[in-house]
Amino acid sequence: MKRKKKWYDYLWIASLTYLILGFFNILFAWLGLFCFFIPLAIAVIKGNKAYCNKYCGRGQLFSLVGGRFGLSRKKDIPGWIRSGYFRYGFxxxxxxxxxxxxxxxxxxxxxxxxLGAVVTLLWTFKLPWHWAYHGTLFSDGVAQFAFGFYSVMLTSTVLGFLTMALFKPRSWCVYCPMGTMTQLICKAKNVTTSQKQ
Amino acid sequence: MAKKKAAVSIRECVACGCCIKVCPRNTITVPNGIHAVINRELCIGCGKCVKECPASIISLEVTE
Structure with missing residues (x-):
């Protein structure tokens, strides 16, 4: 029984577009805030991980590249990566x-x-990125945030692709900070609601 | 013949929901975003979720 595709099954296109746009105009990096606030809002308001379960475009991208395109060894992730120490530490x-x-x-x-027109990859390597900066109408800080935020997004994507190749396609989900945070919120919410009952 | 059913190690589950999408019988849910829950009545033990789970914390267990 094949599940009928829904609109949210194509959100990987949005994730991919986001990454590409950052190469042309860094200010598009601001759009990445949706990937921060939507999962948090769903966890806080609805008390579930629907974002991870359904809407995460990045996860879908890893599934596609690692699964359908076969660029993953599909091996088990080492125990230490899935341990609470590592997940919470990360x-x-x-x-x-x-x-x-x-x-x-x-x-x-x-x-x-x-303003530093650089994208810092893996918190270490400063990549020149001035070609994606064409000025801003507002303060330079607006662009600085874009460079910084895009660094976060690119770093996590690179890490995600690396663990996708080494282990299973969606290995990133195991230690994704947003996933860990939303699960913590859901756990906390569940404790408080069960205490109220 | 012994039947096999999927079982989740709930302590280690990250609630990503990768297993939900591959289950051919829609037996998996992640209630309250805490961990995956498999309806063992409906599970046919196909093992698709076992393969998919990025944390490799779903296994097939012999039930009878």
Missing amino acids: LIFFFVMFFLMLWNTWLVFAGAKN
Whole structure:
């Protein structure tokens, strides 16, 4: 019995488009905030992980490339990656790096630092990205956030593709910080609702 | 003959829902976003979810 495709089964196109747009105009990186706020809103309001389960375009992209295109070894992920220590540790690390990025953005907004037209891959490698910057109508901080946010998105995509190739297609889902965070919210929400009953 | 059914290690499940999409009998749900739940009455033990699970925490267990 083959499941009929729904509109949300094509959200991988949106994810792919997002990554491509970042090569042409970095300001499109702001659109990535949807991937942050929608899963959080669903978890907080509805108390489930419908975003991961249905709508995550990035997960679909890994499924497609690793599954249908066969670019995955389809091996088991090492136990330590799926352990709580690693998942929560990675979430904290991700948070810290995210706030550092926000701090950098603030410094540019405040005029204490010049705009750095670079995309930092894997929190280490600074890739020149000036060709995707054509000026901004607002403060340079707007562009700085775009560079920083696109760095986060590109880094997680690269990590996702790496673990897709090494292990199973959607290995990223195992340690995805958004997935870990939304699961934590759902767990917390479940505890509070069961206490109320 | 012994039947096999899928079983989830709920402690390790990340609730990603990859298993939901591949189940040919729609027996899997992720209620409240905490972990996957398999309706064992409907499960035919095909093992598709076992293969798909990115965390490899679903296994086939002999039930009878």
